[in-house]
Amino acid sequence: MKTNSLFYHLFQNFPSIFFELIGHPPTETNGYEFQSVEIKDTNQRLDGVFIPAKRTRQPIYFVEVQAQFDEDFYYRFFTEIFLYLGNNKSNRDWFAVAIYPRRIIEPVIPRPYQWLVESDHIKRFYLDELGLIANQxxxxGMLKLLVEDEPKAQQRAEYLIHQIQQLTPTNEQPKLAELLTTILAYKFPESGIKELTKMFELNDLKQSKLYQEAKTEGKLETVPLLLELGLTVERIAQELQLDLEAVKEAAKELASQATSLE
Structure with missing residues (x-):
């Protein structure tokens, strides 16, 4: 699965994680909508924008996940931000957040933008440096899981499973379990769903979309995600216990939607 798609899924479904990351209370999520925004008249797109409700004075937050080295990253990021502000005639304050798996991936900051990066308008985060806060x-902790090596990933996953089962309300557990299993599938794309279930003892989290044995149409909602993870339609049909033709139809619809956006 493309890393940016995974983060988009994460922040769209759990926006409180973003505000935790930047040191704000999770309740600040209220009044915001997270979107991936296409810049008009260009071929550029912002990974994510937290857009505040119109009647509030909250700032706009621009979020970009940079998983690979790109020496032009800051040129592109700031260009997209200022195009967005100009196109929307925004009069709000704004902040930008750049997320890197590791510090070594960050490119040299171009001189014209050094003052911006050094200001309080820009925050940079390196997931492998989250430290003890990721345990709290x-x-x-799920963000940190994305950059752990296999032995540490298994240990952290087991700890997160315990947190979900013991420390979260019952009605919130299925959605959190789905997020965790999505990340695990991203981390271990070569492992089948049944193998992951056994590896991380996820049998108690059966309401997760990726692991439940439901035979309803809702199961097909996971097909686009699994395709991005690199599974074949045959493997998806086998693991999800779905009819092969139904999976092919879902894949065809996904391809059609992608073509219409080009």
Whole structure:
């Protein structure tokens, strides 16, 4: 699965994790909508924008996840931000957040933008440096899981499973379990769903979309995600116990939607 898609899924479904990351209370999520925004008249797109409700004075937050080295990253990021502000005639304050798996991936900051990066308008985060704070927060622990090597990933996953089962309300557990299993599938794309279930003892989290044995149409909602993870339609049909033709139809619809956006 593309890392940016995974983060988009994460912040769209659990926006409180973003506000935890930047040191704000999770309740600040109220009044915001997270979107991936296409810049008009260009071929550029912002990974994510937290857009505040119109009647509030809250700032706009621009979020970009940079998983690979790109020496032009800051040129592109700031260009997209200022195009967005100009196109929307925004009069709000704004902040930008750049997220890197590791510090080594960050490119040299171009001189014209150094003052911006050094200001309080820009925050940079390196997931492998989250440290102890990742153990104190379920959401930040899931972010840290993305950059752990296999032995540490298994240990952290087991700890997160315990947090979900023991420390979260019952009605919130299925959605959190789905997020965790999505991240695990991203981390271990070569492992089948049944193998992951056994590896991390996820049998108690059966309401997760990726692991439940439901035979309803809702199961097809996971097909686009699993396709991005690199599974074949045959493997998806086998693991989800779905009809092969139904999976092919879902894949065809996904391809059609992608073509219409080009």
């Amino acid at each position: 927060s379920l959401g930040l």
